[in-house]
Structures are given as structure tokens and as C-alpha cells.
Amino acid sequence: MGTTVTHAPAREALSRDSEPRHGPVKPARPAALKRRRRRENLAGYLFMSPWIAGFLLLTAGPMVASLYFAFTDYNLFDPPRWIGLDNFSEMFGDPRWRHSVQVTLWYVVVGTPLKLIAALGVALLLAQKRRGQAFYRAAFYAPSLIGASVSVAIVWKAIFSDDAVVDRTQQLFGIDVGGWTGDPDMIIYALVALTVWQFGAPMVIFLAGLKQVPRELYEAAEVDGAGTLRRFWNITLPMISPVLFFNVLLETIHSFQIFSSAYIVGGGAGGNACGPADGSMVYTCYLYVQGFENSRMGLASAMAWLLLIAVALVTAVLFWSQKRWVHYEEGAA
Amino acid sequence: MVNGRNVERRTVLKAAGATAATLGLAATTGCGGDGGVSADGTVTIRYAWWGAEDRAQRIRKTIALFEKKYPKIKVKTDFQPYLDFWKKFNTQASGGNPPDVFQNAVGFLRKYDAKNVLLDLGEQVEAGHLRMEGFRAGLEKFGEIDGKLLGVPVGSNSMALVIDKPVYTKAGVKPEQGWTWDDFEAGMRKIRDRTGRAGDSGMYGVMYLYDLYLRQNGKAFFTADGLGFTEADLTDWWTRAEQGVEQGLYADPKKVAQIKPKSALAAELCGSEFTWDNFTVRYSAEGKSEYALAPIPTTDGKKTGQYLGSLMLSASKRTRHPKEVAQFIDFMVHDPEVARIMGYDRGVPATQAQFDAYQPTDEVNKAIAAYEESLVEAGVLEPITPHPNGADICESAFLRIAEELGLGKRSVDEAVQQFFTESKTALGT
Numbered sequence: 034m035g036t037t038v039t040h041a042p043a044r045e046a047l048s049r050d051s052e053p054r055h056g057p058v059k060p061a062r063p064a065a066l067k068r069r070r071r072r073e074n075l076a077g078y079l080f081m082s083p084w085i086a087g088f089l090l091l092t093a094g095p096m097v098a099s100l101y102f103a104f105t106d107y108n109l110f111d112p113p114r115w116i117g118l119d120n121f122s123e124m125f126g127d128p129r130w131r132h133s134v135q136v137t138l139w140y141v142v143v144g145t146p147l148k149l150i151a152a153l154g155v156a157l158l159l160a161q162k163r164r165g166q167a168f169y170r171a172a173f174y175a176p177s178l179i180g181a182s183v184s185v186a187i188v189w190k191a192i193f194s195d196d197a198v199v200d201r202t203q204q205l206f207g208i209d210v211g212g213w214t215g216d217p218d219m220i221i222y223a224l225v226a227l228t229v230w231q232f233g234a235p236m237v238i239f240l241a242g243l244k245q246v247p248r249e250l251y252e253a254a255e256v257d258g259a260g261t262l263r264r265f266w267n268i269t270l271p272m273i274s275p276v277l278f279f280n281v282l283l284e285t286i287h288s289f290q291i292f293s294s295a296y297i298v299g300g301g302a303g304g305n306a307c308g309p310a311d312g313s314m315v316y317t318c319y320l321y322v323q324g325f326e327n328s329r330m331g332l333a334s335a336m337a338w339l340l341l342i343a344v345a346l347v348t349a350v351l352f353w354s355q356k357r358w359v360h361y362e363e364g365a366a
Numbered sequence: 367m368v369n370g371r372n373v374e375r376r377t378v379l380k381a382a383g384a385t386a387a388t389l390g391l392a393a394t395t396g397c398g399g400d401g402g403v404s405a406d407g408t409v410t411i412r413y414a415w416w417g418a419e420d421r422a423q424r425i426r427k428t429i430a431l432f433e434k435k436y437p438k439i440k441v442k443t444d445f446q447p448y449l450d451f452w453k454k455f456n457t458q459a460s461g462g463n464p465p466d467v468f469q470n471a472v473g474f475l476r477k478y479d480a481k482n483v484l485l486d487l488g489e490q491v492e493a494g495h496l497r498m499e500g501f502r503a504g505l506e507k508f509g510e511i512d513g514k515l516l517g518v519p520v521g522s523n524s525m526a527l528v529i530d531k532p533v534y535t536k537a538g539v540k541p542e543q544g545w546t547w548d549d550f551e552a553g554m555r556k557i558r559d560r561t562g563r564a565g566d567s568g569m570y571g572v573m574y575l576y577d578l579y580l581r582q583n584g585k586a587f588f589t590a591d592g593l594g595f596t597e598a599d600l601t602d603w604w605t606r607a608e609q610g611v612e613q614g615l616y617a618d619p620k621k622v623a624q625i626k627p628k629s630a631l632a633a634e635l636c637g638s639e640f641t642w643d644n645f646t647v648r649y650s651a652e653g654k655s656e657y658a659l660a661p662i663p664t665t666d667g668k669k670t671g672q673y674l675g676s677l678m679l680s681a682s683k684r685t686r687h688p689k690e691v692a693q694f695i696d697f698m699v700h701d702p703e704v705a706r707i708m709g710y711d712r713g714v715p716a717t718q719a720q721f722d723a724y725q726p727t728d729e730v731n732k733a734i735a736a737y738e739e740s741l742v743e744a745g746v747l748e749p750i751t752p753h754p755n756g757a758d759i760c761e762s763a764f765l766r767i768a769e770e771l772g773l774g775k776r777s778v779d780e781a782v783q784q785f786f787t788e789s790k791t792a793l794g795t
Contacts, residue, residue: 108460108481109456109457109460110459110460110481110482110483111481128784129784194624195620195621195624195625211620211621212620212624214623214624215619215620215621215622215623215624216620217770217773217775300626308623309619309620309623309769309773310769310770310773310775310776311766311770311775325453325456325457326449326453326759326762327759327792328456328460
């Protein structure tokens with residue numbers, strides 16, 4: 034789904050290429066030019082062929098197959114049996130499925146804004162001219178480099194267990210709720226905390242956006258007596274709104290797809306993969322359980338397609354909403 | 367650009383060549399099934415099991431012995447923890463590429479027989495590559511389904527109550543053969559009051575224990591094709607469980623969930639735990655205390671409902687080396703030296719020869735041997751409960767839903783309903 038976002042620049046690049054070239058190309062007869070262009074195109078496709086082959090074999094093919102499986106009862110062993118929309122109606126009637134949707138929505142709705150606020154906050158601090166900023170930028174970006182790894186999720190699980198750092202710190206403040214990972218209501222917050230901690234990528238993008246804001250706007254506002262908050266609200270925020278939109282879009286899509294951290298913090302190898310009482314059973318975790326534990330590949334495929342559709346809808350809504358709050362400068366975009 | 371044209375063409379050709387080569391390579395590795403036969407006639411078979419590192423080390427030693435005796439057979443190994451093992455196996459088997467020989471259990475025989483994965487080893491027995499004589503306690507029949515020999519038992523085990531000895535002594539609880547569930551509950555109360563620990567780790571989610579309880583009452587967890595108990599039965603069992611958790615008789619499920627994969631008993635969250643007797647080895651390795659085996663509580667003071675379970679070795683129907691696989695299994699269940707290496711890791715050895723070959727010297731293994739002997743002497747062993755196709759999914763659903771109940775996420779009625787819904791889907795009833 035990440036490709037949706039890169040569409041615009043890609044299309045731009047494409048149209049630039051396909052425009053007839055005038056100046057730099059040596060004058061040649063139209064026929065020869067055509068031949069040469071064809072050859073160049075061929076070369077281009079040849080160079081792309083490993084990727085194209087990979088795309089067709091490893092992405093497009095399986096996707097088409099999975100679309101077909103979504104309407105079948107398929108246990109991997111027996112040939113798939115066409116059952117129409119039964120998988121979908123089963124899903125809607127399954128309380129575990131509804132629970133997984135709930136957990137995922139909660140994660141997206143709580144986690145994404147917190148992560149973006151953290152990212153923007155830190156970006157604002159790092160955008161100021163100060164000694165050693167390069168070091169701070171690297172340091173704050175680091176967690177998102179290692180954040181997706183399995184080892185970090187394992188460490189995270191340990192941090193939020195009974196009598197571990199978080200539990201003891203809580204106790205210092207007289208809060209006695211125990212470790213988060215064993216608590217079906219708290220474990221999701223351990224995951225939210227993990228995603229918020231990985232704010233590096235959106236932060237870097239915010240940082241780039243902040244650098245683009247023309248200084249003279251701030252100077253003019255200062256002359257007019259606008260305070261820090263006012264300047265942030267009336268200048269910074271509208272000026273970086275395209276970047277904000279990009280981040281919101283990307284992070285929302287990302288959040289819907291959360292799997293490995295939930296899988297590991299919730300149990301991981303050798304355990305129940307979905308946390309205590311399915312507390313961390315995000316959508317993809319349940320999909321995995323249905324597909325690989327219960328061998329119900331048809332149902333799992335149907336779930337995957339429904340997720341894709343849901344994410345596409347959310348993306349569409351975000352695109353529609355941008356008219357109302359995203360401010361593009363005249364001439365740009 | 368002008369003199370660059372030739373270069374360009376050459377580069378293109380090279381690129382094309384490289385691409386073709388890569389694709390070709392991918393294709394050859396993709397179908398690179400050599401069937402595991404090398405030029406000098408050495409056959410390679412793949413062997414997979416579930417278990418921890420400790421078991422892997424023992425098994426590797428036994429494989430070294432086997433390869434010494436059969437120099438023309440090489441064994442490639444693979445192991446994972448229980449749940450991961452079955453996920454991987456299921457995926458491999460569906461792709462037509464399961465290991466040639468693998469560890470199996472009763473609960474999976476019908477499932478994979480229905481999926482046409484298991485080799486009927488009967489032919490190899492007739493061909494003389496696999497001996498099915500010399501098994502103890504009728505174990506040679508354990509892997510037979512509908513006249514097909516789908517698994518060969520390597521050891522026997524039975525459900526038991528593993529207790530933390532000092533805790534039981536301190537609380538003054540003495541479990542004896544024929545003690546009842548009321549005695550058991552009173553014992554749990556004493557442990558809670560006198561040692562400050564929960565009595566039990568949460569037996570209400572252990573399918574194999576509930577099976578025994580049902581068997582004591584003339585029922586069983588499964589019939590040949592469905593569940594062998596009613597919603598009212600389960601409501602009764604889980605209502606008492608809920609009360610037990612509330613009163614602190616059973617360990618706090620939050621804490622149990624967090625220390626996984628370590629067991630609640632070894633982590634000193636409770637005084638005892640129902641599990642398979644051969645797991646006692648594990649507690650001694652994990653925990654600091656001294657552990658012992660106690661009898662299963664009864665309903666009528668006599669019947670425990672127990673039976674011998676068993677881990678087995680099964681072969682894949684798609685193996686290209688059925689003879690070598692049969693020789694491998696034969697070696698693993700009959701060779702006395704193998705028994706001395708494995709100990710009771712996979713239960714008390716299935717064959718008399720292996721049983722006699724290994725005389726336990728340490729307390730833990732002695733206790734396991736004594737426990738199984740006592741079961742035979744007490745005459746409590748009965749025929750095994752059938753395990754229909756889908757039994758494994760019912761088992762994990764039972765455990766999971768019981769945990770949700772313990773955590774207070776579901777009422778008893780909701781839990782019972784959810785379990786019946788999921789089991790019916792899994793069993794196709």
C-alpha cells in the first residue's frame with residue numbers, strides 16, 4: 034500500500050520521460066530515431082526484467098491466487114472448494130474476529146497520533162540551530178532503525194513484564210497494576226509505546242518539512258508580535274501540512290499492518306501468539322492463527338483482502354479530507 | 367553516445383545473460399529435489415521433532431550411533447518448540463515436502479491420515495525392516511488407525527500431578543492414590559493458607575486432565591468423531607475454576623502468562639501442576655526446588671481415568687526411502703544404547719529391551735519409573751480416548767478460552783459457548 038503515496042512523483046517522472054525530447058537529442062531521421070528508441074526501451078525492460086519477474090511470480094501471482102482462495106474453503110492439503118461469500122459471513126459472526134478488529138482500531142487510533150505528536154515535537158526541537166544537533170538527530174533516529182527487529186520486541190516484552198523496569202517504576206509512584214504483558218487490557222499499550230518510540234522516520238520527514246518553511250514568515254510574525262504558540266499554529270502547521278498529511282497517511286497504513294511486534298510481545302515462539310486473553314491479537318495476528326494454526330487458508334485470504342479494502346478506504350477518506358486541512362503553496366504540487 | 371553504442375549493446379547482452387542465468391539458477395534450486403541419494407549410494411533422510419535443546423542433544427547422540435551402524439544412511443535434523451513444530455510441519459506437508467520421519471503424537475494421527483500425509487508402515491514390518499515385537503503394555507497398537515500402522519511408539523507417558531515437595535510438606539498435604547477432588551481442593555486451600563502460594567497452576571485449561579475427570583464420570587473429552595461431553599458438563603467444570611481463581615487456589619493467570627515458556631510450578635507461582643509425567647525432567651532443570659509425582663484425584667475414590675499416552679515416530683507418505691526410514695525407526699525403538707542416551711525424556715521406553723537397558727539412577731527418573739509402575743499395579747489404566755481429526759485445534763482452544771476465563775475476560779457461559787462453537791468448526795460437526 035505504500036505505493037499509493039509515491040504515485041504522484043512517479044507519474045511526474047514518467048510523463049517527463051515520455052515527452053518528446055527536443056534540444057539535447059542529436060538530430061536524426063524519424064525512422065532511425067524510432068528504431069533507437071525501441072532499442073532503448075528494450076534495454077530498459079531487460080534491465081527491469083529481474084524485478085518484473087519477481088513482481089509477477091512473488092507478488093502479483095500470489096495476490097491473484099489469494100483473491101481466488103478468499104472465496105474457497107482451503108486447508109492447504111485438499112483442493113480449494115468454492116464457497117462463495119461464506120468466509121466473509123463467518124468472519125462477521127466470529128466474536129474473535131470482531132475482537133481483533135477492535136484491538137487493531139484501538140492500536141491505530143491511539144498509536145498513530147501519539148507517534149506523530151512525538152515525531153513533530155522532537156523535530157521542532159531538532160530544527161533549531163544548536164551545537165551538536167547532528168548527534169541528537171542521529172540518536173533520536175536510531176530507535177526506528179532497529180525498531181522493527183525481533184530482538185527489540187523481545188527486549189520490549191521483558192521491559193514490560195512483572196517486576197521488570199516498568200513495573201518497578203510504577204510501584205515507585207504507588208501504581209500497582211503489575212506487568213503490562215500479562216494483562217489483557219494493558220498489553221496493547223506496551224505495543225503503542227513501542228510504535229511511539231519508533232518515531233524516527235516521520236520525525237526526519239517533519240524535519241525536512243520544517244526546513245522548508247520560509248524564515249521571513251516568522252520574522253514578519255514576530256514584528257507583528259505573535260508568540261511562539263501563535264507562530265506554530267498559524268505558520269508552522271499550515272506550512273508543513275503537506276508533510277503532515279504524508280506522515281499521517283503512511284503511519285496509518287503502517288499501523289494497520291502491525292504484526293511482528295504484536296506477535297512477539299504477545300507470546301512469540303512456543304507460546305500463544307496473541308497475548309493473554311487475545312489482548313494483543315491485532316488483525317494480522319488472527320489472520321496468521323487462522324491460516325497457519327488452523328490451516329484455514331481460504332478464510333485467512335478473505336481476511337487479508339478485507340484488510341486491504343479497509344486500508345484503501347481509510348486512505349481514500351484521508352485523501353478526501355486533505356482538501357480541508359492541507360495547505361499547498363501556490364505553484365507547488 | 368556514438369562510441370558508446372557497442373558498449374551499450376554488449377552491456378545489454380550481458381545483463382540479459384545474467385538475468386537468464388539467475389532465473390535458470392532459481393529454477394534449478396526450486397526443483398532441486400535429488401531425493402537424497404548421492405553418487406556413492408548414500409541415502410539422506412530428514413528427521414524432525416519438537417522439544418528443547420536438551421532433547422536435541424540426546425537425539426543427536428543417538429543419530430551418531432545410527433549412522434555408525436548404517437554408514438549408507440545420513441540423517442538431517444530439525445527441531446522446534448511444540449507449537450512451532452506443527453506450524454512448520456503443516457506448511458511443509460501441504461507443500462509436499464514433509465520430513466521423511468518425524469516425532470508424532472496420538473492427537474495428530476487421524477488429522478494427518480485424513481490429509482494423506484502418513485505412511486502405512488505395515489508394509490515395512492512385513493518386509494522385515496521394522497520389528498513390532500517386544501513392546502510393553504500393548505503399546506504396539508497405539509499407532510494403529512483403521513488397520514494402518516501410522517506411528518511407532520518410542521515411549522509411554524501418563525498424566526500426573528507434579529508437586530513441589532517442600533511446599534506440600536510445609537502445608538501438610540499428603541496426596542495418596544484414590545484421593546478425591548474434595549481432598550484435592552482442601553489441599554489447595556491448605557497450601558494457599560500455609561505457604562502463601564497458589565495450590566495449582568490452573569488445571570482447568572488442561573484438556574488432558576479434564577478428559578480424565580470426564581472419564582471418571584463415564585464420559586470422555588472426545589468420541590470417535592466429536593466432543594464427548596455437554597455444555598452443562600463444561601459449565602460445571604469452569605464454574606469451579608472461576609471460583610478457584612478468585613479464591614487464590616489457582617495461580618494468577620496474569621503471572622502465568624508472563625513467565626511463559628517457563629512453567630508456573632518452576633517459577634514458584636504455585637505448589638503443583640498437572641502435566642505428563644515425563645515432563646518432571648523439565649521442572650528439575652528449570653526450577654530450584656525438589657519435585658515429585660502425585661496421583662490424579664478421583665471422583666469415586668478408585669478410578670483415575672488414566673491411560674498411557676505415547677510419543678511416536680511416523681514416516682511421510684512421500685518419502686523416497688521407506689526402507690531406510692523403517693530401519694531408522696526400528697533402531698530408535700529397539701536399540702538398548704539409544705535408551706541409555708534418551709532416558710525418560712520421551713516417556714518410559716516403549717520396548718521391553720529399551721526399558722531394561724536403562725536403569726535410572728537419579729531421583730527424578732526413578733520417580734517417573736515408579737509412578738508408571740504404580741499405575742500398572744493399581745490397575746487404573748484404561749484404553750486411550752479417541753482423537754478425531756481436529757483434536758489438536760480443540761486442545762489449544764480449550765487452553766486459550768480457559769485462560770480468558772481465568773483472566774476474567776469471559777463469563778463461564780460465554781467461555782463454554784465459545785469453546786463449543788470453535789470445536790464444532792474444528793471437528794466439522
